[in-house]
Amino acid sequence: MTDLLTIGAVSRRSGVATSALRYYEERGLISSERAPSGHRRFHRAVLRRIAFIVFAQRIGLTLEEIGAELARLPPDRVPTGDDWSRLSCTWHTRIDEQIAELERLQAGLTDCIGCGCLSLDRCKLVNPGDCEAERGPGPTRWVQDAPGC
Numbered sequence: 501m502t503d504l505l506t507i508g509a510v511s512r513r514s515g516v517a518t519s520a521l522r523y524y525e526e527r528g529l530i531s532s533e534r535a536p537s538g539h540r541r542f543h544r545a546v547l548r549r550i551a552f553i554v555f556a557q558r559i560g561l562t563l564e565e566i567g568a569e570l571a572r573l574p575p576d577r578v579p580t581g582d583d584w585s586r587l588s589c590t591w592h593t594r595i596d597e598q599i600a601e602l603e604r605l606q607a608g609l610t611d612c613i614g615c616g617c618l619s620l621d622r623c624k625l626v627n628p629g630d631c632e633a634e635r636g637p638g639p640t641r642w643v644q645d646a647p648g649c
């Protein structure tokens with residue numbers, strides 16, 4: 501088994517569309533070599549980078565932030581488990597924030613979230629006259645996790 505994979509093989513194994521893989525490469529997040537035919541060939545280790553990118557996007561990192569994280573990996577060798585661990589340990593705060601946001605969403609889905617719609621009966625009680633608008637745009641009670649006005 502060769503260690504070099506075609507873009508189609510990488511796509512099948514990673515679950516990421518070939519167009520997204522080409523975009524990641526354009527952004528410098530992953531890299532490939534060119535076969536004599538001109539087609540891309542990826543080292544198998546790229547699968548780990550792609551999984552990292554997908555996971556990082558899911559927890560809300562932008563591609564710029566992901567690029568900065570990946571730049572911390574050693575450029576001259578395949579990253580070890582310790583290398584990856586050093587990256588992900590900085591994410592705990594981010595993941596905790598995501599969990600808190602999802603818990604607020606779960607808890608507040610049937611109540612007023614201060615979005616300005618005033619469509620629920622309860623909104624008229626806890627957001628009279630859309631007083632939540634003074635706290636800023638969007639669903640303020642959900643995003644800011646603050647008591648109603």
Ligand code: FES
Pocket residue numbers: 611612613614615616617618619620623627
């Ligand atoms: S849910 Fe929209 S203002 Fe309350």
